[in-house]
Amino acid sequence: MLGTQFRTGSPIWIDLGSPDTQTAAAFYGAVFGWDFVSAGPEAGGYGFFQKNGGTVAALGRLTEQGARSAWMTYFRTDDAQAAARAVTEAGGTVRTGPVTMGEASFAQFTDPQGAQFAVLQSGQGLQRASEDNxxxxxxxxxxxxxxxxxxxxxxxxxxxxxxxxxxxxxxxxxxxxxxxxxxxxxxxxxxxxxxxxxxxxxxxxxxxxxxxxxxxxxxxxxxxxxxxxxxxxxxxxxxxxxxxxxxxxxxxxxxxx
Incomplete structure (x- = not known):
């Protein structure tokens, strides 16, 4: 089952793009009991959903023009740049990135049939998985x-x-x-x-x-x-x-x- 010992190809992160992060934080807090913790003023409103102090997901404002609110799943990669090339060669589309932040890199894609997903090159990810909420x-x-x-x-x-x-x-x-x-x-x-x-x-x-x-x-x-x-x-x-x-x-x- 899904865990927090991340290996190549395993889900490592998930975040929600929302037009109204305040409403989204209140909704998921009421439904799952999550707390929302801001990543700081420099993060543009991005922050973390937490359960008992451990990150279970993240939340940020929609940034793509015309984008609809949706959850994005990130899969662990050893090389975000190589993943972007492979996506393009296989008929997919690179929508964002790769972007480097500190020691991590990420990119967001659309597969050949239109499903959106992302990759994250990092040793750090979700802190809680496969448990309630x-x-x-x-x-x-x-x-x-x-x-x-x-x-x-x-x-x-x-x-x-x-x-x-x-x-x-x-x-x-x-x-x-x-x-x-x-x-x-x-x-x-x-x-x-x-x-x-x-x-x-x-x-x-x-x-x-x-x-x-x-x-x-x-x-x-x-x-x-x-x-x-x-x-x-x-x-x-x-x-x-x-x-x-x-x-x-x-x-x-x-x-x-």
Whole structure:
């Protein structure tokens, strides 16, 4: 499962671009109990969502013209410059960077099917994961899962293992090294009927998915998919915050822990 011992290709960071960071901080504070800590006046409003003093995500103002509020997943890379070249050569687009900040570098991309993601070259990342109210899984929804897996395998060396899920064939992703089950961090699913936009969706672990659904509605968010049980996985809901950034929650099946 997703952890905080970051290796090449593993999710290392996640942040939210929002048109109204004050409203976003209040919403996620009410839903997940997160505290927002500013990175300082020189950071342009960027800051960190924390749980018990450990960073679980980050928040910043939207900077791209015409951009919509969304969560961005960053994957660890050993070389952000090389990743940018590889993305371009494989048919993707470099949207931002690479940008160097101190000892870290990052870049943001769009894959060939339109899903946005990022890379971070750093030894430091999220301080909490795979626990209640923290990131536990990332999921790519895309029109051609096979092509997507080939693209990302070329970048990160990911492995994919097929499993049957209700109404679809699901691909479980794991990093290139170590045991696939221990190194799994996300999955790839085909776009559902009526869906138009390829995207990465973050899942946050929760103790009570139904309570999170209620809190989302009570605090100005939207319920996209009510809480439902997925055999062998847990209880899942899809939600959107007040600016329509999409995220999901998962109460893991204890038998899968």
């Amino acid at each position: 923290a990131l536990v899984w990332v999921e790519l929804h895309v029109g051609d899962p096979g092509a997507a897996i080939g693209f990302y395998r070329g970048l990160f060396g990911w492995r994919a293992q097929e499993m049957q899920a209700p109404g679809m064939t699901y691909q479980v992703l794991s990093i290139a090294e170590g045991d696939p089950q221990e190194g799994s961090f996300g999955g790839v699913a085909p776009l559902q009927e009526g869906a138009q936009e390829a995207r990465w969706v973050p899942y946050f672990a929760v103790a009570d998915a139904d309570a999170i659904v209620t809190a989302t509605g009570d605090n100005g968010g939207t319920v996209l998919m009510p809480a439902a049980n997925v055999p062998g996985v847990g209880r899942i809901a899809w939600l959107a915050d007040p600016a329509q950034a999409v995220f999901a929650v998962l109460r893991p099946d204890p038998r899968q822990a």
